[in-house]
Amino acid sequence: MAKHGYQQYCSLATSLDMIGDRWTLLIVFELMMGAQRYSDLLEHLPGIGTNLLAARLKRLQEAGLVEKETLPPPAASTVYVLTETGQGLRPTVISLATWGMQFMEPPEPGEVFVRDVVRRRSLMFGTRCDPDVDDLVELSVDGDRIGIRIRGDVMTIEDGSLKEANARIELDTRSMFDVITSPEKDAAEYGLEKATVDGDHEVALRMLRTLNLPRTIALAQARETAASPV
Amino acid sequence: MAKHGYQQYCSLATSLDMIGDRWTLLIVFELMMGAQRYSDLLEHLPGIGTNLLAARLKRLQEAGLVEKETLPPPAASTVYVLTETGQGLRPTVISLATWGMQFMEPPEPGEVFVRDVVRRRSLMFGTRCDPDVDDLVELSVDGDRIGIRIRGDVMTIEDGSLKEANARIELDTRSMFDVITSPEKDAAEYGLEKATVDGDHEVALRMLRTLNLPRTIALAQARETAASPV
DNA sequence: CCGAATCCTTATTGATACTG
DNA sequence: CAGTATCAATAAGGATTCGG
Numbered sequence: 001m002a003k004h005g006y007q008q009y010c011s012l013a014t015s016l017d018m019i020g021d022r023w024t025l026l027i028v029f030e031l032m033m034g035a036q037r038y039s040d041l042l043e044h045l046p047g048i049g050t051n052l053l054a055a056r057l058k059r060l061q062e063a064g065l066v067e068k069e070t071l072p073p074p075a076a077s078t079v080y081v082l083t084e085t086g087q088g089l090r091p092t093v094i095s096l097a098t099w100g101m102q103f104m105e106p107p108e109p110g111e112v113f114v115r116d117v118v119r120r121r122s123l124m125f126g127t128r129c130d131p132d133v134d135d136l137v138e139l140s141v142d143g144d145r146i147g148i149r150i151r152g153d154v155m156t157i158e159d160g161s162l163k164e165a166n167a168r169i170e171l172d173t174r175s176m177f178d179v180i181t182s183p184e185k186d187a188a189e190y191g192l193e194k195a196t197v198d199g200d201h202e203v204a205l206r207m208l209r210t211l212n213l214p215r216t217i218a219l220a221q222a223r224e225t226a227a228s229p230v
Numbered sequence: 231m232a233k234h235g236y237q238q239y240c241s242l243a244t245s246l247d248m249i250g251d252r253w254t255l256l257i258v259f260e261l262m263m264g265a266q267r268y269s270d271l272l273e274h275l276p277g278i279g280t281n282l283l284a285a286r287l288k289r290l291q292e293a294g295l296v297e298k299e300t301l302p303p304p305a306a307s308t309v310y311v312l313t314e315t316g317q318g319l320r321p322t323v324i325s326l327a328t329w330g331m332q333f334m335e336p337p338e339p340g341e342v343f344v345r346d347v348v349r350r351r352s353l354m355f356g357t358r359c360d361p362d363v364d365d366l367v368e369l370s371v372d373g374d375r376i377g378i379r380i381r382g383d384v385m386t387i388e389d390g391s392l393k394e395a396n397a398r399i400e401l402d403t404r405s406m407f408d409v410i411t412s413p414e415k416d417a418a419e420y421g422l423e424k425a426t427v428d429g430d431h432e433v434a435l436r437m438l439r440t441l442n443l444p445r446t447i448a449l450a451q452a453r454e455t456a457a458s459p460v
Numbered sequence: 461c462c463g464a465a466t467c468c469t470t471a472t473t474g475a476t477a478c479t480g
Numbered sequence: 481c482a483g484t485a486t487c488a489a490t491a492a493g494g495a496t497t498c499g500g
Contacts, residue, residue: 283463
């Protein structure tokens with residue numbers, strides 16, 4: 001689309017020449033959540049079309065934002081990884097994703113898979129957390145069930161139900177939406193009221209707080225940046 | 231381009247549906263530097279084509295990011311203005327523009343108009359400045375001449391030469407590039423060595439520091455954000 | 461002159477089929 | 481699994497025209 005680019009001597013135009021094409025930034029976003037195979041990307045980017053994915057990956061590699069890596073045997077599959085340069089887009093992507101949050105409507109039940117929402121959340125999840133925490137929570141939203149482990153500053157997700165969870169949270173789509181998108185710092189408490197909790201309530205509350213954290217922090221940072229723009 | 235959008239329940243995809251089209255973010259960037267008429271935008275966005283500009287402005291208005299305003303007589307012209315929502319993109323735009331800086335090559339002499347470079351710089355210029363400063367400097371880069379006034383936290387630019395300037399800086403394109411893009415905090419001192427200065431050296435140095443400021447601050451913020459990603 | 465709307469050509473995309 | 485190839489549908493680029 002930007003075949004011969006914006007021909008402007010402007011760093012924003014330069015950036016857009018590199019990542020301004022349709023789908024490109026979404027691919028970068030996906031790769032920020034970890035290395036992925038071609039088919040993983042296809043799956044996580046519904047609607048992209050295999051030719052476009054291939055084309056974008058090629059350009060991203062030429063631009064030095066992405067690299068192909070071959071996993072050691074027995075996996076022996078090739079994955080795409082963001083380079084250091086590509087990782088440099090993290091603040092931008094987070095800031096843009098945060099801005100977009102204000103336009104999101106509560107989803108229809110079933111429209112959304114919790115797993116994807118929490119996965120994306122995990123990108124914005126930072127290091128500002130208690131290093132001693134080690135929580136394993138089963139989260140079920142309108143029947144859609146995943147396991148989330150928070151260990152210090154690392155969040156990992158697994159599918160299906162967990163026998164060893166410290167807490168089980170069951171909640172409806174709307175409440176989940178409220179917890180995640182609300183800039184209020186008591187959104188987690190509110191979500192807890194709406195939820196059915198099994199197991200350690202303390203752990204459950206901490207988990208909901210963690211899921212809300214990115215939004216709160218991002219807003220604070222955005223305000224600060226806006227107040228004294230760079 | 232994104233006619234029926236990415237159909238993903240994802241705030242980044244939502245953002246891109248609004249500002250992901252070609253030219254759109256550049257238009258927003260322009261408007262961040264102040265209200266502009268249709269023809270001003272055409273001029274500042276070389277290559278856009280009048281039909282596209284019209285189409286983008288229409289979409290941006292529908293999306294609530296831009297509004298049309300009619301200036302009071304005798305100006306009586308209509309200008310486009312960013313709404314509060316549109317202004318919310320400021321941190322994103324600054325972060326993306328900062329990221330792109332690493333790919334910029336020193337321009338050919340004459341390729342670039344100082345005025346445009348400094349104009350864009352003024353967007354990133356923030357409030358972290360000495361409120362007592364009131365400097366008026368004439369800056370000439372390879373013969374291209376503008377006047378810059380810094381008064382507290384406000385930077386204004388005017389064309390042509392100034393009789394009343396406190397200092398006159400004359401420098402080549404390459405040195406100007408170095409001052410602006412260098413993350414080193416002594417870039418300004420370096421630039422001063424390369425320059426011919428007439429008038430108050432203290433004022434000249436402060437001006438070069440100010441032009442370098444955005445880059446330095448932006449990098450510091452990016453590092454911080456990357457370290458504890460939102 | 462400003463602020464577009466129209467027409468036409470080229471480039472990019474989206475969807476699907478196909479291959480090593 | 482990891483892409484290519486094909487092709488119709490769209491969007492962008494460029495020139496010109498039009499109304500106030």
